[in-house]
Amino acid sequence: MTPKQIAAFAIGPIGGAVLGLISLPVITWFFSQEDVGRMAMLQVTLGFSILLFSLGLDQSYVREFHEAENKPALLKRAMLPGLILLLITVLVLLSFGGSLADWLFDVPHWHLSVLVGLALMVSYISRFLSLVLRMNERGLAFSMSQLLPKLLLLAIIGSYVAIGVDKSLTNLVLANVTSITFVCAIYGWNTRAEWLAGISSKLDINQLKSMLQFGMPLILGGLAFWGLTAIDKVFLRTLASFEELGVYSIAVSFAGAAAILQSVFSVVWAPTVYKWASTGQGLEKVHKVSRYILALVVLGFSLAGLLSWTVTLFLPANYAAVQWIVVSCIGFPLLYTLSETTVVGIGISRRSSFSMLAAGIAFAVNLAGNWWLIPIYGAAGAAVSTCVSFWVFFVLRTEFSIYVWKSIPRVLMYTYTMISVSGAVVFTLWGEVLGCWMVGFWVLVLGSWVVIFRGEVREVIGFFRNKVSRWVRQ
Incomplete structure (x- = not known):
């Protein structure tokens, strides 16, 4: 395109x-x-x-x-x-x-x-x-x-x-x-x-049978991913209340800001990465894109942790809990987007069964997490369970991709995403009690982000500076 x-x-x-x-x-x-x-x-x-x-x-x-x-x-x-x-x-x-x-x-x-x-x-x-x-x-x-x-x-x-x-x-x-x-x-x-x-x-019945043979097995993977993204709402419906489900739905809607990154990236990424792979220049560029997306993921978690209180300005008082829950809710779109950069090996090797397996295992984790946490923490438990299960999903997709294709650097990705997810979990469950300690935590993560990703920050600043200069000259 x-x-x-x-x-x-x-x-x-x-x-x-x-x-x-x-x-x-x-x-x-x-x-x-x-x-x-x-x-x-x-x-x-x-x-x-x-x-x-x-x-x-x-x-x-x-x-x-x-x-x-x-x-x-x-x-x-x-x-x-x-x-x-x-x-x-x-x-x-x-x-x-x-x-x-x-x-x-x-x-x-x-x-x-x-x-x-x-x-x-x-x-x-x-x-x-x-x-x-x-x-x-x-x-x-x-x-x-x-x-x-x-x-x-x-x-x-x-x-x-x-x-x-x-x-x-x-x-x-x-x-x-x-x-x-x-x-x-x-x-x-x-x-x-x-x-x-x-x-x-x-x-044509014969052609319909052929289409069913291709499509029916994909339902299992689709159901696993649906469960990974939707089972939290079903558990809230059965184990908690519609009030808790309402609070959770609003938190998810605010997390939709992070879904914009996922939507735009998904449109551009797939055709681009397969074009790179066809010319034999995919791996180095995939590494570079992964670092940029990792930087956006960590930045997203940090800013959400520091600014989540602002959502209360737009909501009635009975939705105050949204400010704590929303930080875990952004885990789904952010971690899913990052996994799209590390899972390319499965697509290139055409081993889609590994993607289905990753979704199935993460779904099982989410089932267990929702069953355990929702009766105790309600909407906050659902958010935490989904965030953790998507981190598992990201790790599994990455490891399976490496298994069927080529190794990629991932220590920094696993470390930073684990720190971010752990911070989101603590913030969601106990952020109201910890108060300033959580502010200090997110400031520390953001400060380390500036140091670790200073090269990427300089490149982005330089890119926009050049664009502005050209626009001014024209």
């Missing part, structure tokens, strides 16, 4: 993260803490259903796209089996009245179950139609489809406030489902040529 195309695709993840950072804190002022937690369960359920009912055919669609002569027929093969299975499942669940809403929200209302069922259907359809835009490199349309629903959600919440609508769970769910449905409509309009042609195309 060209830089212009990369920028077009990056607008969506960056803008979506920024709008997500705005929307949830806004919601906290108008809806109850329990209802905020219930929305987190809705998001978890949507993510799980897309992963499960896609049957791995979304990955098969991506793999087959450039080789397929009839791309609309390929879309039909990939989308139809899971859509039928999901429709049947939703209808069966709705036949039990409000059971679906009861399980998710602890509120057994049939109309809420209907709204959830609609959200499941349109989210699944949106997943496949978004792939059409991505694979055809229609980056701007893809990005706008991500941004507009979040803007619509904010507009709906604003209209609730303006006209005095009841701040009920039903209206909050309705606002979210409306925004999800809106994105599906946008995707449908932008991809109408493909899916309209796909409706009339013939379904």
Whole structure:
């Protein structure tokens, strides 16, 4: 992809993260803490259903796209089996009245179950139609489809406030489902040529079987990673309360600032590193990028530890615990991004089973951590468990990559990330008690960062200085 195309695709993840950072804190002022937690369960359920009912055919669609002569027929093969299975499942669940809403929200209302069922259907359809835009490199349309629903959600919440609508769970769910449905409509309009042609195309059963053979095994790895990122919310739902889940969801939304780094890096990194590897110049450049990302990870933890108190300026008083929890919550996007720089050997060697194994082991760690810590510490325990499990995930991906490819320097990475994660854990669990001691700790880490990464800092300053000089001369 060209830089212009990369920028077009990056607008969506960056803008979506920024709008997500705005929307949830806004919601906290108008809806109850329990209802905020219930929305987190809705998001978890949507993510799980897309992963499960896609049957791995979304990955098969991506793999087959450039080789397929009839791309609309390929879309039909990939989308139809899971859509039928999901429709049947939703209808069966709705036949039990409000059971679906009861399980998710602890509120057994049939109309809420209907709204959830609609959200499941349109989210699944949106997943496949978004792939059409991505694979055809229609980056701007893809990005706008991500941004507009979040803007619509904010507009709906604003209209609730303006006209005095009841701040009920039903209206909050309705606002979210409306925004999800809106994105599906946008995707449908932008991809109408493909899916309209796909409706009339013939379904090739033999090719569908081949796609299932490729895609189904990938579900296991996907489920393991879903569990690694979402099981904390399920445990909070069952072992704690919706209030704790609400606090945790807000902390995760603030940690979304770090997810911007993850989103942008993911768009650029994969095609770049494989291009380096194809020309035989990958290893040295991978080392350099790893050091830069490590510097950003340590800087992110340090600044979060020193500035987390600022989140209380934007939240009601009953969300005060967010300032302690958010530091552990940024562990997921930061450590995942760092692992993307060290896991390249698995991709280059095509040994994807090792990535699945890393996710599975880290998922098991997260299961044990949530089961142990949530009954004691609530939302703080969930944040700590996820942060530690992602450090395990990062180490395993790195070691497996070295095993199947080449050795990379990692002592500094392991040392600094362990110090940062340990500091985040202590800060989350006991930061309120330790007070100034934690401030001193993060200042010390930041001071050492200046010394260790002074070369990278000079390079970045020099880069921007040259850019500014050229701009002034022009």
